[in-house]
Amino acid sequence: MLRILAIVAILMAFSPSLTSQADKNGLKKAKEQTHQGHDHSGHNHGHDHSGHNHDHSGHNHDDHKGHDHGHKHDDHAGHNHGAHNGDHGHGDHGHHPHYHVTDYNKDCGVAVKIDNPEPSYDPTATAIHHISDANVWTIMDMVRVPLPAIIYNKDRGMEFFSTGKFQAGHHDNGHYGYKDYVLFEGNIHRITCPAFDAKDKYEVQGFDKEEMVSAAGKNYEKKFAIINNKAYNIEQKTIWDGGMLGGTPSSFIDLSPTKNVVSMGLVSLILFLLFRKAVKKYQGAPNAPSGVQSFLEPMFQFIRDDVAVPFLGDKHEKFLPLLMTIFFFILGLNLWGQVPFLGNVNVTGSLTVTAVMAIVVFILTNINGNGDYWKHILWPPDTPWFVKIILIPVELLGMFIKPLTLMLRLAGNISAGHIAILSFVGLIFIFGKAGTNMAGSLTGTALAIPLTMFMMAIELIVAFVQAFVFTILTASYLGAATEEHHHDDHH
Amino acid sequence: MMFLAGFAPFQPTPGLALWSLIIFLLFWAVMAKYAFRPMMEGLKKRESDISNALAEAQKAKEEMANLKAENESILAEAREERATMLREAKETKAAIIAEAKEKAREEANRMTSTAKMEIENEKKAAMIEVKNDVGNMATEIAEKILRKELKGSPEHQSFVNTLVGEMNMN
Numbered sequence: 001m002l003r004i005l006a007i008v009a010i011l012m013a014f015s016p017s018l019t020s021q022a023d024k025n026g027l028k029k030a031k032e033q034t035h036q037g038h039d040h041s042g043h044n045h046g047h048d049h050s051g052h053n054h055d056h057s058g059h060n061h062d063d064h065k066g067h068d069h070g071h072k073h074d075d076h077a078g079h080n081h082g083a084h085n086g087d088h089g090h091g092d093h094g095h096h097p098h099y100h101v102t103d104y105n106k107d108c109g110v111a112v113k114i115d116n117p118e119p120s121y122d123p124t125a126t127a128i129h130h131i132s133d134a135n136v137w138t139i140m141d142m143v144r145v146p147l148p149a150i151i152y153n154k155d156r157g158m159e160f161f162s163t164g165k166f167q168a169g170h171h172d173n174g175h176y177g178y179k180d181y182v183l184f185e186g187n188i189h190r191i192t193c194p195a196f197d198a199k200d201k202y203e204v205q206g207f208d209k210e211e212m213v214s215a216a217g218k219n220y221e222k223k224f225a226i227i228n229n230k231a232y233n234i235e236q237k238t239i240w241d242g243g244m245l246g247g248t249p250s251s252f253i254d255l256s257p258t259k260n261v262v263s264m265g266l267v268s269l270i271l272f273l274l275f276r277k278a279v280k281k282y283q284g285a286p287n288a289p290s291g292v293q294s295f296l297e298p299m300f301q302f303i304r305d306d307v308a309v310p311f312l313g314d315k316h317e318k319f320l321p322l323l324m325t326i327f328f329f330i331l332g333l334n335l336w337g338q339v340p341f342l343g344n345v346n347v348t349g350s351l352t353v354t355a356v357m358a359i360v361v362f363i364l365t366n367i368n369g370n371g372d373y374w375k376h377i378l379w380p381p382d383t384p385w386f387v388k389i390i391l392i393p394v395e396l397l398g399m400f401i402k403p404l405t406l407m408l409r410l411a412g413n414i415s416a417g418h419i420a421i422l423s424f425v426g427l428i429f430i431f432g433k434a435g436t437n438m439a440g441s442l443t444g445t446a447l448a449i450p451l452t453m454f455m456m457a458i459e460l461i462v463a464f465v466q467a468f469v470f471t472i473l474t475a476s477y478l479g480a481a482t483e484e485h486h487h488d489d490h491h
Numbered sequence: 492m493m494f495l496a497g498f499a500p501f502q503p504t505p506g507l508a509l510w511s512l513i514i515f516l517l518f519w520a521v522m523a524k525y526a527f528r529p530m531m532e533g534l535k536k537r538e539s540d541i542s543n544a545l546a547e548a549q550k551a552k553e554e555m556a557n558l559k560a561e562n563e564s565i566l567a568e569a570r571e572e573r574a575t576m577l578r579e580a581k582e583t584k585a586a587i588i589a590e591a592k593e594k595a596r597e598e599a600n601r602m603t604s605t606a607k608m609e610i611e612n613e614k615k616a617a618m619i620e621v622k623n624d625v626g627n628m629a630t631e632i633a634e635k636i637l638r639k640e641l642k643g644s645p646e647h648q649s650f651v652n653t654l655v656g657e658m659n660m661n
């Protein structure tokens with residue numbers, strides 16, 4: 001039931017991006033025809049765009065393109081025009097000027113155009129931005145806690161500074177640059193242009209981004225920082241995805257303790273203090289459980305009696321600390337991410353974190369695997385040879401699929417929950433036409449409150465269920481790897 | 492996968508990977524030593540304490556039952572003893588009274604018989620005295636009579652002695 005809800009939530013979260021993508025492609029053609037119509041009529045080419053009031057108001061993302069009459073449309077060949085999400089996503093950006101890079105294929109000091117777009121709201125971009133890791137910790141778009149930055153720069157080596165230097169503002173975009181680093185959507189980016197004059201402090205006017213297709217045929221976002229009315233290409237930190245998830249090769253590795261890292265540290269510390277308080281009560285004369293002990297002990301006993309003992313039997317004491325670590329680490333972080341206004345910290349929904357835990361489980365499973373475990377994988381007993389041919393590759397794949405599912409299930413469920421909540425909150429902006437329509441906003445709010453409350457209740461269950469599922473599967477993998485088989489008795 | 496392009500939470504980054512590995516392993520090590528193992532031991536200790544306490548309570552209950560039974564038997568014994576003692580005392584009392592009565596009767600009888608004997612003796616003595624007195628008086632009278640009638644005849648003398656001897660025999 002919960003899995004179905006999570007999948008529905010994920011589909012709901014991504015469907016706007018899918019449909020809008022399709023719409024954009026359809027609209028792109030229509031747009032080009034419109035442009036041609038303008039070309040023929042010979043109106044206002046290359047002029048300021050303020051006078052243009054094309055009837056595109058219904059299509060948020062296309063508002064800007066209607067003004068691009070100064071360019072040849074050939075420039076955009078291969079670009080997706082639907083993705084001018086650069087510096088707007090919230091409804092409160094109506095008064096901010098929006099910079100458009102004139103040639104997305106260039107990197108250094110590209111000319112820009114400025115316009116004042118209608119306020120628009122992109123629920124997908126907003127949701128993804130809110131659940132992404134960041135180099136600053138923003139609480140309610142008001143308090144911005146700068147975090148330390150630790151960068152391994154392939155040209156200059158290790159560099160340490162505070163992200164406070166960027167003076168992040170709306171949307172966690174930095175108002176200032178430091179050396180060749182700028183802060184875009186909460187993340188440190190580096191200006192790739194070798195000719196750029198990297199001072200210790202300079203003003204960054206804005207950002208623009210465009211979806212591009214690399215030479216290898218991978219989709220990626222090309223991003224630009226606008227400095228002194230010129231656009232400079234910026235690259236993101238190194239991402240180990242082989243270009244599959246929009247990662248690009250990069251000249252620097254970001255080793256900073258980010259929002260997620262600080263959250264992990266804080267949650268670990270809170271859990272440590274809570275457990276120390278509870279553990280102290282076991283010392284001295286035996287007493288009935290009280291205080292925080294009464295809260296932690298039932299969960300501890302549940303994991304011990306219903307997870308560890310059934311799967312691991314006599315060996316459960318050896319693996320119990322690991323199982324408890326997994327359960328309470330995941331549960332703590334799941335609940336931490338559920339606290340409203342705390343910055344939507346999405347640690348357990350981050351694939352990197354779940355991958356690390358899955359890898360730890362994978363390594364532990366295999367180093368604890370006994371002869372029977374390896375025999376079942378490499379030479380399944382009591383099966384004819386032609387079955388072995390099928391079974392051995394399946395078993396070998398299974399070794400890797402198990403941790404992969406652990407990693408994806410947790411990250412997917414938690415991210416989906418966060419996206420669902422943000423999507424419901426986003427209804428306020430969708431109905432309210434990005435904050436310009438009061439009646440619409442109120443309707444959206446009336447809808448958003450019960451839906452968000454429902455989703456939060458579901459997410460509270462999911463927080464426990466997913467921590468439990470990761471733990472019980474870990475216990476089952478460890479149990480299968482350490483089980484003593486007696487082939488004479490069964491099979 | 493295309494629609495996941497740019498989905499930042501799913502982008503694996505070395506920095507986050509390194510930090511989460513460090514924090515996870517550190518959390519595991521610290522919590523295992525200072526939280527989970529002590530809690531495990533504490534719970535195990537409490538569980539054994541509880542089962543011990545229950546076993547002890549059961550034992551105490553059994554002991555109590557035993558003690559109660561013992562007490563009851565002691566009480567019953569005491570009651571029995573008391574009854575016996577009472578019975579014995581009653582018997583003793585009756586015996587003493589009976590004995591005393593017997594003794595008293597015997598004493599009375601003895602005294603009565605002694606008294607009777609004494610009376611008899613006194614009577615006999617009195618009788619003898621009376622006889623002697625009567626004999627003497629009779630002899631004196633007879634002597635006086637005979638002195639007058641039988642002066643100096645020896646045949647009369649022996650005859651009178653024979654008569655006196657016959658009287659003494661009586």
